[in-house]
Amino acid sequence: MHTESLSGQGVFPARNTEPRPEHPPEVPLAIHDLTVAYQRKPVLWDIELNIPEGKLVGIVGPNGAGKSTLLKACLDLVPRTSGWAHIYGVPYRKARHRVAYVPQRESVDWDFPVNALDVVAMGSYRRLGWFRRVNAAETKRAMEALDQVGIAHLAHRQISQLSGGQQQRVFLARALMQDADLYLMDEPFAAVDAATEQAIVDLLRRLSGEGKTCLVVHHDLATVTSYFDWIVLINMRVVAAGPTAETFTRDNLQKTYGGKLSLLEKAAEALRSTPR
């Protein structure tokens, strides 16, 4: 919540961010030695990760495993205790224009006095810079983005009058406005209807078809194999990362979810039902 006090220089002291051979600069997202702690309790330990370009990547793990925190740490939204995350070889603050972030839908108040188009237009604010108002050209782009997620007809509807799935589409349209190369999405499939889920999957496939990289926090084990090319299994540390077919194994899931039987059952079911 209180991100404002965290972005000052003091929280992110200068560190050795020299490029390292195991993290080549052309990688969309390279994470080295990343540790994050909230109130003395570590949330993420020693994360080492290279996310390959043009892939649709799922971040999978149990509740409280640090999935959202991983995204936020890459975006300088939470302080890092150690390590760094580089976007195409440079720190995030130098690569903001190449990254689009889709926060969790519940993170905002949907009874805010704006309509869908206003929210999508926020994706142009960075481009516009200080004090410049949203102009006709950006409004047109925002309409196009809404059209791409299939809700152009709802552009002028107040956001509280949208269904959960439509609200999620608004957030995606706002990210599309940024014309980024790397998309970080926090649970875009949470509590959306089937049609929206399909629309989001189509959109993600199209983005990765255009060579964009998408990193998606995901919690539904049953759909992992059908949605993602590549997965990162985390539970405070990276349990496994790699192409879905090789990484999404019973053994790795056991390591990620531990002895939580009900979840393992679900996973076993998911494995049996692949490919869908």
Add this chain to the structure above:
Amino acid sequence: MPGLSEILEVLLLQNYNTRLVVLSTTLLGVAAGLVGSFLLLRKRSLMGDALSHATLPGIAIAFGVMVALGGEGKSLPALLLGATLSGVAGIATMLIIRHTTRLRDDVAMGFVLSVFFGVGVASLRMVQNLPNAAGLESFIYGKAASVVMSDFLLIALVAGVASLVCLIFLKEFLVLCFDDGYAAAQGWPTLFLDVLLLGLVTAVTVIGLQSVGLILVIAFLITPPTAARFWTDRLLPMLLISAVIGGVSGWLGASLSALTPQLPAGAVIVLVAAALFLVSMLFAPVRGVLPRLLNQAALRRKEDRQHFLRAAYEILEDQAGDAPVANRSFPYEALLPKRSWTPRQLRQILRVARREDHLEPTPPGRLRLSEPGFGEAARVTRNHRLWESYLIQYADVAPSHVDRDADMVEHILGAELVRELEAKLGGTLPGQTVPPSPHSSGER
């Protein structure tokens, strides 16, 4: 009681004695309406309350220091500077509590509010016996009549700058208030924007201390935007309406108070704002309570009408058997069990149907649809069945997409899909042909 001419004189700023007072509270109201909107949307209303209470120690201490330095003591800019400093100290205390402990925000605010106010009351008592201290306590409840030209200029300047900053930073404040995480990820300096916003709140609070008083100034910040929210769903209109409500409250409130000297301006201003809030809450067309109730009632009447027509049509279908459905009379008793309505509700529904000429005059106990009523019943039944069939066939997408209003079926689904659904349901002819109910053959 003041006469009409006197009232007009005050309201139209013709009265020299009250002109400055009324004008200053009006400008204050406009600024409070604008700044308060963002304070409300940032969900920091309580912080504004803590801030205004935290100004009191600064007033007393500034007075004491000025007297000690040999000054006259009651210079307004010096007192307001003291108020600003202790207000900022209050906010700082709150932020320190928030970031160094795990106490919740409301605890931190309650703590700062009461402790700083307590310190203020104590230090006020301590400087009370110094010469010329009378009237210091008027900062608690406000005393608009004490505004002189130099005070007015200060208030006008600060209010003007605060209003301007709100409009200049519109886009930046919007993204901060709506989604601070996204704003930070986009590289907007959220800390700076938050400090700027709190600075504006502090400025408006401090210039409001003299006329409205530190206890009531928070109402002046919060009531106008809350009232404005009922009238609109967009930010810019909300800001402007809020500014108007704030300005009108300041203008009317100070005028009323000037006409009846026993009423303190701060209280009257807040009461005027509260009255405008009440009117907005009840009557505002966008989110007001009354328009919403009326809408709901209209919706229910429409549902009742459609339910009745459909029930009547289904009875006629049963009567016709395999023959084409014809408009005949049917017994009242057949209608009652069709739905969950009580006899009294049904009588009311039938009264409406007669008024709309959907029913023909019949002997008691029998009912017969009129020609237009029969046509309407066929249409409503057909559309309803199309919806049902759509919901069944597209169960995965439909529930979130569909507004199941029988009148909207073609508008929402499009002629193509309607034809397809009709074909699936076995209704071969376009137009008024009523397809069979999608679940009539089975369970019913």
